[in-house]
Amino acid sequence: MSRxxxxxxxxxxxxxxxxxxxxxxxxxxVEPGAMTMVDAARSDQIxxxxxxxxxxxxxxxxxxxxxxxSFGGNAAYIGRVSDDAFGKVFSHDLxxxxxxxxxxxxxxxxxxxxxxxxxxxxxxxxxxxxxxAGAELxxxxxxxxxVASSAVTYLExxxxxxxxxxxxxxxxxxxxxxxxxxxxxxxxxxxxxxxHREEFLDLIEGHIDILFANEHEITMLYEVETFDEAxxxxxxxxxxxxxxxxxxxxxxxxxxxxxxxxxxPADVVDTTGAGDLFAAGFLYGFTHGKPLATCGRLASFxxxxxxxxxxxxxxxxxxxxARSLLGD
Amino acid sequence: MSRxxxxxxxxxxxxxxxxxxxxxxxxxxVEPGAMTMVDAARSDQIxxxxxxxxxxxxxxxxxxxxxxxSFGGNAAYIGRVSDDAFGKVFSHDLxxxxxxxxxxxxxxxxxxxxxxxxxxxxxxxxxxxxxxAGAELxxxxxxxxxVASSAVTYLExxxxxxxxxxxxxxxxxxxxxxxxxxxxxxxxxxxxxxxHREEFLDLIEGHIDILFANEHEITMLYEVETFDEAxxxxxxxxxxxxxxxxxxxxxxxxxxxxxxxxxxPADVVDTTGAGDLFAAGFLYGFTHGKPLATCGRLASFxxxxxxxxxxxxxxxxxxxxARSLLGD
Numbered sequence: 001m002s003r004x005x006x007x008x009x010x011x012x013x014x015x016x017x018x019x020x021x022x023x024x025x026x027x028x029x030v031e032p033g034a035m036t037m038v039d040a041a042r043s044d045q046i047x048x049x050x051x052x053x054x055x056x057x058x059x060x061x062x063x064x065x066x067x068x069x070s071f072g073g074n075a076a077y078i079g080r081v082s083d084d085a086f087g088k089v090f091s092h093d094l095x096x097x098x099x100x101x102x103x104x105x106x107x108x109x110x111x112x113x114x115x116x117x118x119x120x121x122x123x124x125x126x127x128x129x130x131x132x133a134g135a136e137l138x139x140x141x142x143x144x145x146x147v148a149s150s151a152v153t154y155l156e157x158x159x160x161x162x163x164x165x166x167x168x169x170x171x172x173x174x175x176x177x178x179x180x181x182x183x184x185x186x187x188x189x190x191x192x193x194x195x196h197r198e199e200f201l202d203l204i205e206g207h208i209d210i211l212f213a214n215e216h217e218i219t220m221l222y223e224v225e226t227f228d229e230a231x232x233x234x235x236x237x238x239x240x241x242x243x244x245x246x247x248x249x250x251x252x253x254x255x256x257x258x259x260x261x262x263x264x265p266a267d268v269v270d271t272t273g274a275g276d277l278f279a280a281g282f283l284y285g286f287t288h289g290k291p292l293a294t295c296g297r298l299a300s301f302x303x304x305x306x307x308x309x310x311x312x313x314x315x316x317x318x319x320x321x322a323r324s325l326l327g328d
Numbered sequence: 329m330s331r332x333x334x335x336x337x338x339x340x341x342x343x344x345x346x347x348x349x350x351x352x353x354x355x356x357x358v359e360p361g362a363m364t365m366v367d368a369a370r371s372d373q374i375x376x377x378x379x380x381x382x383x384x385x386x387x388x389x390x391x392x393x394x395x396x397x398s399f400g401g402n403a404a405y406i407g408r409v410s411d412d413a414f415g416k417v418f419s420h421d422l423x424x425x426x427x428x429x430x431x432x433x434x435x436x437x438x439x440x441x442x443x444x445x446x447x448x449x450x451x452x453x454x455x456x457x458x459x460x461a462g463a464e465l466x467x468x469x470x471x472x473x474x475v476a477s478s479a480v481t482y483l484e485x486x487x488x489x490x491x492x493x494x495x496x497x498x499x500x501x502x503x504x505x506x507x508x509x510x511x512x513x514x515x516x517x518x519x520x521x522x523x524h525r526e527e528f529l530d531l532i533e534g535h536i537d538i539l540f541a542n543e544h545e546i547t548m549l550y551e552v553e554t555f556d557e558a559x560x561x562x563x564x565x566x567x568x569x570x571x572x573x574x575x576x577x578x579x580x581x582x583x584x585x586x587x588x589x590x591x592x593p594a595d596v597v598d599t600t601g602a603g604d605l606f607a608a609g610f611l612y613g614f615t616h617g618k619p620l621a622t623c624g625r626l627a628s629f630x631x632x633x634x635x636x637x638x639x640x641x642x643x644x645x646x647x648x649x650a651r652s653l654l655g656d
Contacts, residue, residue: 055383085413
């Protein structure tokens with residue numbers, strides 16, 4: 001019996017969320033619908049041009065941990081924030097939903113990272129990330145006992161961007177496997193896949209048991225034209241792949257098995273966090289011994305909740321929702 | 329012709345907004361539905377017990393300035409924040425909606441003030457304010473040229489809580505009147521009225537042209553039982569009084585005239601900012617030469633917009649809305 005169901009590891013960020021039109025995204029010259037890494041000066045410049053914003057804790061893997069906790073799972077998180085106002089906000093928001101988070105607040109170096117999230121009228125989000133303190137996450141942040149006592153260690157692809165974090169991720173994966181636990185990865189973003197394709201392919205081959213990706217990311221990974229080709233390639237590359245297709249639902253492949261799952265209907269307000277919460281639902285089900293099709297349904301349900309409001313973390317108890325979904 | 333329609337002065341705060349049940353408010357031992365002043369330690373303690381929050385710029389008079397700007401008016405603000413993450417958020421959010429705000433960021437002393445806003449399922453808000461840097465607002469922050477060039481200088485009653493700000497307020501009122509401009513005051517909160525009744529009565533007598541209050545505040549001010557008695561007392565005490573009664577609408581009295589205005593229908597999500605935006609609508613109309621009944625309708629409309637969503641500042645352009653409301 002593991003102490004934690006899911007340990008997630010990623011870039012710790014506070015989201016700075018603004019409504020804007022497509023023209024603003026075009027003027028800002030970042031990739032619409034994707035995540036662009038920016039330095040402090042560029043982040044400040046875009047912020048200065050933005051309208052009034054709200055601040056809300058984010059960070060892809062942290063959102064997943066919050067989602068697992070909302071389902072009633074035991075979740076933990078590793079990520080680096082600074083001992084400043086945003087760092088305290090990030091820590092509070094994660095701990096207050098019951099996620100175990102004891103990475104020490106950094107007292108030197110960059111301020112806590114922030115992600116400018118521009119939500120356009122079509123509910124799509126475009127993100128500009130200044131990693132800040134998150135860029136300095138390294139091997140020393142990997143708590144061996146914590147990793148070894150987590151049934152699944154979940155890694156975000158974004159964490160490949162800060163150079164020192166790669167070693168941290170490899171160390172975490174190796175500790176987890178030595179302890180006979182599972183390792184999961186999300187590809188995070190098509191441009192992230194483009195930046196790190198070879199390393200991702202290598203990592204999946206040797207170290208990943210459960211892979212999360214959306215249609216764009218998985219086709220980008222294998223440099224194929226169609227989703228079906230990507231399905232063919234991913235089968236056997238890792239034990240389980242959970243692949244999302246937006247409103248068209250998701251597909252879970254495991255060995256010879258394929259489960260096609262419908263998306264839950266939602267009035268889409270802000271797609272931020274859809275993938276993060278999909279992973280949360282799936283991993284909650286997986287670590288509670290549910291069949292893969294049920295894991296996929298929990299995943300779709302959690303994603304549908306988070307896209308129906310602003311922000312990337314659940315606003316309701318997913319545990320309550322899951323009870324009726326699972327009929328128990 | 330004044331450079332600014334409305335200059336507002338108040339405690340600069342970032343709101344830390346959380347959903348919680350009535351039990352949480354009871355356990356926190358603060359006054360439900362009101363504003364309680366807390367010190368840094370108590371603020372931290374309540375925050376530690378709160379669930380996940382969102383951060384969003386607030387401060388009563390700053391919300392009013394943002395509202396005036398949203399109507400298309402020229403608005404300015406005086407308030408004290410620190411040169412920290414929350415101070416930058418506050419400054420950005422105000423300037424990005426077009427409010428003139430050039431109070432320098434303080435580089436010493438307390439951090440930027442914050443207001444823990446607990447929203448209960450009945451959409452009522454209970455506030456715990458740590459003034460922080462705002463407590464050190466004093467006379468030196470009153471820019472004489474700015475006050476003299478503003479058609480209305482609007483003061484929040486809350487600003488009577490930090491001791492040094494009273495002198496600042498008196499100085500602002502006296503500059504405004506010497507420049508033949510108008511001075512407005514909101515009573516802010518029933519407990520605020522209780523704390524400062526004698527000073528408020530004296531200030532209104534000599535220095536206030538336009539008074540804003542809700543039913544509880546105005547009956548508390550005059551220590552009377554009924555709204556009608558309060559109406560009788562306020563008539564002649566200042567030129568204009570605009571008094572709100574929640575869903576029952578509002579009453580504007582000016583000399584012998586009385587205008588009764590219906591509330592606009594709204595699906596109430598969060599009442600934070602209702603009074604602030606009421607004042608914004610009224611003062612926008614007033615500084616644009618509208619009849620008092622129209623000012624009251626603009627006020628009610630602005631209040632209805634802000635209570636229909638989370639946060640205390642408008643989410644839509646009130647200018648667009650006002651055009652159809654005014655039929656021009």
